[in-house]
Amino acid sequence: xxxxxxxxxxxxxxxxxxxxxxxxxxxxxxxxxxxxxxxxxxxxxxxxxxxxxxxxxxxxxxxxxxxxxxxxxxxxxxxxxxxxxxxxxxxxxxxxxxxxxxxxxxxxxxxx
Amino acid sequence: xxxxxxxxxxxxxxxxxxxxxxxxxxxxxxxxxxxxxxxxxxxxxxxxxxxxxxxxxxxxxxxxxxxxxxxxxxxxxxxxxxxxxxxxxxxxxxxxxxxxxxxxxxxxxxxxxx
Numbered sequence: 123x124x125x126x127x128x129x130x131x132x133x134x135x136x137x138x139x140x141x142x143x144x145x146x147x148x149x150x151x152x153x154x155x156x157x158x159x160x161x162x163x164x165x166x167x168x169x170x171x172x173x174x175x176x177x178x179x180x181x182x183x184x185x186x187x188x189x190x191x192x193x194x195x196x197x198x199x200x201x202x203x204x205x206x207x208x209x210x211x212x213x214x215x216x217x218x219x220x221x222x223x224x225x226x227x228x229x230x231x232x233x234x
Numbered sequence: 235x236x237x238x239x240x241x242x243x244x245x246x247x248x249x250x251x252x253x254x255x256x257x258x259x260x261x262x263x264x265x266x267x268x269x270x271x272x273x274x275x276x277x278x279x280x281x282x283x284x285x286x287x288x289x290x291x292x293x294x295x296x297x298x299x300x301x302x303x304x305x306x307x308x309x310x311x312x313x314x315x316x317x318x319x320x321x322x323x324x325x326x327x328x329x330x331x332x333x334x335x336x337x338x339x340x341x342x343x344x345x346x347x348x
Contacts, residue, residue, distance in 0.1 A: 126277070164238075164323070165278075165338040212277055221266055221327065223336075225277035 125149070126226035128213055134232045141200040143229050145213030152218040154196035156180075156188065158209040159228075165212065171196055172218070203233045236261045238326055240339040247314055248347050255309040255342045257324035262302045265327040269298050269309050272321045272341065281322075282309070286329070314346045 129144035145154065152173045157165040157180075167180030169188040177188050185207060189197045196215075200207055210230050214223040237260045247253050257267070266285045270278040282291045282298040284307070290299040297310040307324055323341040 131275075162340060164340040165325075167336070214278075221283055222268070222280045223278075225270075225279070227277045228275065230275070 126213060126215055126224050128211075128226040128229050130229050131227060132230050132232075134234065135200075135203050136234055137204060139200075139203050139233075141203050141231065141233075143198040143200075143211055143213075143231070145196045145198070145215075145226055146194050147196075147215040147224070148194065149215070149217075149224070150193065151215035151224075152193070153216050154190065155214040155223065156186075156196065156198045157212045157214065158182070159212055160209050168198065203231075205233050207231065208233045236326060236328065236335070236337040238324060238337045238339040240322075240324060240342050242342060243340070244343040244345070246345040246347060249314060249316060251314050251346075252310070252312050253314055253344070255311070255322050255344070257307040257309070257339055259305045259307075259326050259337070261326075261328070262305050263329040264302060265329050267298075267300055267307050267327070268325045269296075269307075270323045270325060272323060274320075278323065311344075314344075316346045316348050319344055319346050 126147045155170040156168045159165045171177045171190040174193050187199045212228045213226040216223045239258045268283045269281045272278045284291045284300045295312040300307045321341040321343045325338045328335045
């Protein structure tokens, strides 16, 4: 079975803190994605990565950055957390030549 | 810009009932459409994927149909069970195949009452 894991299920941070969210997949997938999910807005793509060291902005990249130094790991970084970044963050991955994304369990981030 | 709508936002049915969940999209130039299930506080699990050339896909008690011309997809659940309680989301990939452009609906929260 494909496994996508995220470093934390729940996280509470203070405004202005630097926050790291980690995602690891064990299926050698080329593509990885970071989404945030908010009530009434659905899932919105923050960043995605085609492969190692490659990244592209999604629909809402402002206030976020990413890092993909190894194929299995895709990190989302909040440089200076703000309260409007309180959300559920979902990571996903897939093979480049297939359609189905596999999602991690999510990290619920609260910024106080 | 593609917009994906799922109505109703919530649905409650008695166990054993057959039900239909709806998904509509504004741009018919799609590559595929997927239905996902999301349990409370968890990630998404893919249920069915329909390519643009297909009309329907089936998996067990689930049947998804696609009508591109009208911009609609339905997810039919037969003989619903309490374990089917979850939020169901549809997602549309544009014809260009750019996965960064996948648009998700906001979901229908289903409750199956024993």
